[in-house]
Amino acid sequence: MTQTPFVEIRHAQKSYGTLEVLRDVNLTVNRGEIVAIIGPSGSGKSTLLRAINDLDPLSAGEVLLEGVQVNKTLPPRAYEAHINEMRQHIGMVFQHFNLFPHLTVRQNVTMAPKLLKRLGEAEANRLAEEQLAHVGMLERIDYYPSQLSGGQKQRVAIARALAMKPKLMLFDEATSALDPELVEEVNQVMKRLAEEHMTMIIVTHEMDFAASVCDRVIFMDGGVVVEEGPPSVVFRTPTQERTRNFLRKYLEGAK
């Protein structure tokens, strides 16, 4: 019996003019799986991640979530309704947090559930408290983002995404903009999510994190998947020359 894959990317292709950013990428992610996408900058890893919720639409190819095509071709109005519905199931965390600076932490978390799920004030507040407690940010609930550190902002951004009860979480270099001493608090929150079996696709430069948390590592370069497998294999015994080069450079940089 073949089961429908949770996330499926088929023949993803993306080009900006003559520049090909993704060339025929195929990827399947199972429910509860935690996948890291690594690779040099310009390898197409962020573009691929942003194609999953159609933030950067593919030039060709399909993205499916539980068998439903995310990047459907529809008339504008129908597409709007469809993509807004799909995105409610796909949480995303950005490198630069993108918290709404004019809203408090509480309002950042409650806005989408109130607007899109018609949650009442009390219910929305309870949800915000629950999600913020989960990321250890409850005591800052009535602060503005400008009053928080980078790590705190990112934890709030994760709570904001989780408040929509997504089936899938996308992390686009969630810790790359953080001061080194703030990375760990965000990693802890992501680890906790992993333990709760949230399906996660994580674009990252942190090989240690990828090795310790992820079930599978995808190495991309030049718009293609060069190598993929369990972290123990990809990191320790990579079969491809390009993977070896990349990891060697990374290790040299880390020293």
Added chain:
Amino acid sequence: MGLDFSIVPSFAGPLLLGALWTVLLTVVSAVLSFLGGIALAVIALYGPWAIRLPARFIAWLFMGTPLLLQLFLIYFGLVQIGIDLPAFVAGVIGLGLHYAVYNSELIQTAILAVDRGQMEAARTLGLSRPQALVRVVVPQAVRAVVPPIGNNMIALLKDSALVSVIGVAELTLAAQLAIGRTYRAFEFYAAAAVLYYVINLGMEAVLRRIERRIRLSR
């Protein structure tokens, strides 16, 4: 005939009433210019052409012609096509739309300057484009332009004196009426100037409070 300010207090009532009308005229016009500015900015950037073109025409008309002429046109001109507005209403429309166009220019620039990631984050949560604009982008743009809009509102206060020409008994007209009775031009214009200055101080205090309140949320 030397200067004699002792005459001024006997006209304190009409002058203060005039000042009150000036405040009222300014506040109502300011609110209109603020909301109108937001509306015009959003239309100019995102509206379908069927609304964008008339909006651009309004912007062109109110930016490219003198406010005094606009007031004459609204008050004396529109009567001819059956629109008979009270002078105060005509004044509010003229001042409000005139400054709405200036505010719109500021807000448009600010909307375009809001970080792209804000729209992306809102869309990622499932908000539609209009929802994201209303909830996320426009509020930030407006906060960013509070200081320059404040400057516009102070200019609006001073331009409200023009509304005296269509017969709104605001501060300038109140001073002129007093002068008509006493022939003491210097004294009453000076008294009006002092009152304008006081109103101005009040407005600046309000604007500073608003700026302080939004300081954290930027």
